[in-house]
Amino acid sequence: MRVRNKPWADTLIADNEKAIVLEPAQYRGHWQDRFASQQPLHVEVGTGKGQFLIGMAKAHPELNFVGIELQKSVLAAALKTSLPEELTNLQWVLADGQGIENFFEPREVAKLYLNFSDPWPKTRHEKRRLTSKTFLASYSAVLGNGGNIQFKTDNRHLFEYSIMSMAAFGLDLRELSLDLHTDVAASEGQLENIETEYEQKFAAKGQPIYRLVARIPEK
Template sequence: MRLRNKPRAAGEIAANPQYITTTPAEFKGQWQSKFTQNQPLSIEVGSGKGRFIVEMAKANPERNFIGIEIQQSVAIMILEKQLTAQLPNLYLIQADGGELTDFFADDEVAQIYLNFSDPWPKTRHAKRRLTHQLFLKMYQAILQPQGSLQFKTDNRGLFEYSLISFNQFGMQFDDLSLDLHADEAPENIETEYEQRFSQMGHPIYLISAHFE
């Protein structure tokens, strides 16, 4: 889906460095300086319009959160939510989440969320999937020992691919659901896509895992 360009976006992002950056490599290893308290750091790769990351920050004040979104016209929507909420434990990055090891130091992150990532269904595009082993190597580098990776999707093909990818990488599974909403998972915060797909009757798949 092509998103409408928002002419004000670049200016508004530049005017609010206390909430968002477009140069995340500058803060590698120093992200705790962006928050009022030094707390476990969770990141979401591909935050969309920001419902998940904003609500997670509200519900978990004892943790710090960073939402990463590549599209400027979408990142501005998250920023606007944060300008209203002014959550002390939420920060935003407008940049390509495929370069995480340039942004975060080894063992700097406690948890990674991948929510409704692009499935890239064609075989020749497999390396672009955020659960491909190339990405898993990056996640492993920046995650603390026993740090967790949580993945949600409505795409059965991507779910099955991710199960195999995690298993072949030697990850340990902590939680698995073939229909998250039917399982009545406690404290599940939905993304915008999740709400839409669930209302359409799509099952929501979940994997929670960690590296050995």
């Protein structure tokens, strides 16, 4: 997808260095220094315009959040939206999520979020899927035993692939939903779901949303 350039993005990023990180590797093992309080760290890979992570940071002040996004203009939009909220438990990272083990030490991250990732449907592009074994190895490296991965998508084929990929990798599948919004409504407030921009778009068209939570097994 082609992203329209935003002329103001560079200035906004340069003026808000306390909220955004351009060289994440330098904080490996020291991410808590970026936050007002030392709290469990949750990371979203491919944060888009930030609606999900901003919502999570507002709903969970007891947690710290990092959103990683490769597209500068997209992340600048997330930064712009978040600034008026003055969230001291939220940081943005302008970087490629591939090689995340270079950004965080083992066990530094408690939970990872993958929301509406590119499905890369062609077989020859399997290694680009964010739930392929190469990416899972990177996630496992920063999560450590007991860490969780939460994955949401509107793509049934990617969801099925992710279930098989995670099971083959040895992850424990803890939650599976084939119609998340119906399950949330039926839970009467017991099942939390902060929606993304894409999620709202697809759900409005009647498209079911799929979600799973996988856990790194204790060894």
